Amino acid sequence: MSMPSIYKTLGTSVLMAGMAFGSAAALAADGPLRGNVRVVIGSTSTGGDTYQNSSIVADALAEHLDINMKVDAVGASSAFRFLDRDPRGNTLMIFHDQSYLGYLYGVEGYENIFEKYTIGPTVAINPGNAYLVPKDSPYQTLDDVIEAVGNGEEVRVAIQPGGVSEIGFSALKNAIAIEHPGMEENLVAVNTGSQADKNQQLFDDQADMINGTVQANEQYTRLPEDDQKAMRFLWLTARNSTIEQAPEDGLGQTTREQLLQYVEPNVNVTMGDDNFTFDKEFFFLYNKDMDQAIVNQIDQALAEIYAEGEIQETQKNAFFIPNFKPSDEAADYLESKMSVYEDIITNIQ
Amino acid sequence: MLDILSLLDITFFLLAALGALVGIIFGAIPGMTATMAVAVCLPLTYALGLNHGLALLLGLYVGGISGGMVPAVLLNIPGTPSSITTTFDGFPMAQKGEGERALRVCVVASLIGGLISAIVLFLFAPVLAEFSIKFSYVEKFLIILLALTVIASMSRNMLVGIFSGVLGIWLSLIGTYSISDGGNGHTRLMFDFLEPYLFEGFSLLPVLIGIFGIATILLEAEEGVKSGLAGKNIEFGKGGGFSFGIFKGRLTNLVRSSFIGTFVGMLPGVGGSAASVLAYTQEKNLSRDSSEMGKGAPQGLMASESANNALTGGALIPLLSLGIPGDSTTAILIGAFTLQGIQVGPLFIPENADTWYLMMIALVFANVVMFFLMFYAIKHIAKVVLVPKYILYPIIVMMCVVGAYAINYGIMFDVWTLLIFGVLGYLIQKVGLEVAPLIIGFILGGQAEVYFVKSLESFGTYSIFFTKSPIAVVLWGLIAASVAFSVTMSLKSRAKRRLEASS
Amino acid sequence: MESGLSSLLSVSIDFETSHLFFPHIIHWLMGGLFALILVFNVAPFLVAVRRGERTLPILGESMDKFRFFGTLALIVAYFYLMSVVGNFFPYTGYGFLFVSMAFLFLMSLMYMHTRTKRKVITAAINALVAPSLAWFILAKLFQITLP
DSSP states (O other), rough: OOHHHHHHHHHHHHHHHHHOOOOOOOOOOSSSSOOOEEEEESSSSSHHHHHHHHHHHHHHHHHTTEEEEEEEEEHHHHHHHHHOTTTTSEEEEEEEEEHHHHHHHTTTOOHHHHHEEEEEEEEEEETTEEEEEEOOOSSSSSSHEEEEEEEHHHHHHEOOOSSSHHHHHHHHHHHHHHHHHOOOGGGHHHHSSSSSHHHHHHHSSOOOOEEEEEHHHHHTTTTTTSSTTTTEEEEEEEEEHHHSSSTOOOOBBBBBHHHHTTTTTTTTTSSSSBBOOOEEEEEEEETSSHHHHHHHHHHHHHHHHHHOOOHHHHHHTOOOOOEEEEEHHHHHHHHHHHHHHHHHHHHHH | HHHHHHHHHHHHHHHHHHHHHHHHHHSSSSSSOOHHHHHHHHHHHHHEEEEEEEEHHHHHHHHHOOOOOHHHHSSSSSSSSGGGHHHHHHHHHHHOOOHHHHHHHHHHHHHHHHHHHHHEEEEEEHHHHHHHHHTHHHHHHHHHHHHHHHHHHHHHSSSHHHHHOOOOOOOOOOOOOOOGOOOOOOEEEEOEEEEEEHOOOOOOOHHHHIIIIIIHHHHHHHHSSSSSSSSSSSOOOOGGGOOGGTTTTOOHHHHHHHHHHHHHHHHSSOOOOOHHHHHHHHHHHHHHHHHTTTTTTTTHHHHHHHHHHHHHHHHHHHHHHHHHOSSHHHHHHHHHHHTTOOOOSSHHHHHHHHHHHHHHHHHHHHHHHHHHHHHHHHHHHHHGSBHHHHHHHHHHHHHHHHHHHHTTSOOOHHHHHHHHHHHHHHHHHHHOOOHHHHHHHHHHHHHHHHHHHHHHHHBBBHHHHHHOOOOHHHHHHHHHHHHHHHHHHHHHHHHHHHHHHOO | OOHHHHHBBBBOOOGGGGHHHHHHHHHHHHHHHHHHHHIIIIIHHHHHHHTTSSSOOOTTTTOHHHHHHHHHHHHHHHHHHHHHHHHHHHTHHHHHHHHHHHHHHHHHHOOOOOOOOHHHHHEEEEEEEEHHHHHIIIIISSSSOOO
């Protein structure tokens, strides 16, 4: 090979790189949000609900705005850090109530999202947060549990500490403190990890009740009672109105009608005046200094996407409840939601 | 059964084969793993539909796990964490010029492991799932402890080896005591200013490729990158001296390792890397002629590779019969099911019999395709060592960077981890500590902590480790045997050395 | 006796400090082992060094300083510049692409012992093709985020 051919090779490569660059730039749409956008999520799992829901939304947005969007499951602490560093709008975040519950429970790595970030629109609800007991458990209803604890019986609940999995437990403890003051200490948390770990605590008889989800535990509730693994739903923390919106067939072979048995007003967890409910809602988080125009653009794009109605079908297929609220509304709504839970957590401390 | 045949079309097989091919490539690139291959292709499955999507993903899974053997043998860098024990014997063989032979042994062992675990999965999934839930934190801790005993038997100097292993465990504890494992989420073993970087600790994959890949390059650089080629006097052609005769008398090893792999894969939470480590330990302890292991013995390769491919079937057992993933790759497979609105759980197999049979067909087919692709491509793959070092090494660094950056979906600190552990790996070897025990300690340390602390939290006494269940007693027996074995081995070799010195 | 043993074995872990429980055990183990190593391995080794039978690791060895420290410096520059350049083109992978090209070429040059024209050209082509290929397949085809 002679010298000129190096230049030729070099030249061609530079040209090719230039073309690739050019084409990427040409892809960018007219709006303030342009180029390649990365959506980081607060979960490290690409098999979980956060990833699934985020990719439904990101795909729809990318198509609607004609930009590139990629969901990366980097986990909460990294996701917040990425968001901190990028005010340009190339990094967006999608997460759920864990983002402020982590802060309320004082988990390291969480700060007050309402002060530190701009809250974006909500997109969907995962209505599946549930509490289950073994099928042969003496507790037939959640009231039985509250009664038993009130009578001094110790009930152990397997949860993952510091967030979504704990909030229902805290609310239950709070309700017991209201109805049977002083007895709430008999409701004991068994701190454990993944869903597998929580189930295992039940199989090992190390817990009397576990936190779970409709999605992950529904099949267990249909096992025959003599099966060691069989479970029974006691309580879904979702609002009645949320489950009402679920597909009529429900999930697996548990219909919406059956699921409604486990939400208020059939199951009551009091907070004093009102009943406690908890919906796990997914929403966007933005860097505080990000251009307001981008906030508006995403709000508007999502409004249009939800008006078309296709995304709702996709979400419902995956057992998510569509729940679009533009960013202003979402921020107010979530902040008041947080203050309710803040009261519960301070009450039981 | 006829319905199933109608679901099988040429696309199904093509996708499984394509998956195996792409998986092998991912696995063969240092730093890219089976998990990553499955993760990046997951979005494609939505368009493909469930059955075709699963064919592709299972192909990727099998291919990805197998591909890890290539850099492990040829470059001494485990392509996936579960091929770490493959480096112990594979690389010494490659250095002796037997790279091609080593790879062929690995491929055959992989096929056997894959098929045995597929059969076990097919016949016994529900029964085994039932058995696997007998393993609580206590039993899982004992399994990890058993795997850790390999440290004693594989180190050159037992004291130094154990110290290296404990150092590895210590390194794995840096960061938070993770909430997702049920910990309290507090950080430890670091300074506050490091928290933004080390919050989640060091990730396994960058540590692994840093300590094996980057450290090797640093050691070479120190020597001046002398010889142009990475391998010495390689013999090519005629299968590189491979014949199936090498497997004579090794059936017990293959079957035992495959069962260990399947079994470890089946236990949720006990990571895949523990499978090959355990199989390797058991071969070392139980075989009559294990003295060559670690210096280039094919039996080590057989143990390691049959066990890590057997993981595939094993990890699918809890996924399909409990809805719980057996390892990180099957955790992503769950996404493929939920994307299609299908639940996995204890009723998956009875309610989705068609899908279940199709998955089995895809799994077996992917294993066979993997075998033929690899077995005949090895001749060419093994030539990697003929690439001059001044070309090869920069490429290795680049691919390590890509792998490290991509493993947690784009975190720059993971790339710096490469360098940190590259330098650490260099220093460790210089001061005479041992790398393999350190890495095994690192891999198993996190799990050891969670299972140990959680057991004590639940039961409040150390005696629970002995009295929990008959399974625990059996595991203690194995641990005691393993320790006793390594002690006698080291005494014997010391006596031998003394004899040689005096004569 | 029985109760004495069981109280010796019983342990209660406070959840708030449970993150320190296991590291504590490991620290003791490490300290103990380190002491043993000092006595049985390091001390005899140092004696041997003093007698001139052995040399100290790293310090006492000859090394190719240029290539060793060159490698370290290049890798540090590579990692650092990758994210700096990448920051100009968010999430396109160009940081990786362009900096890799430079890195590959420089590292190849450094590792060559004789720089013939042929070798330099091979290195240059490799430096252009390898990162482009990796970038195209991973960032474009598989949509993996690169710096």
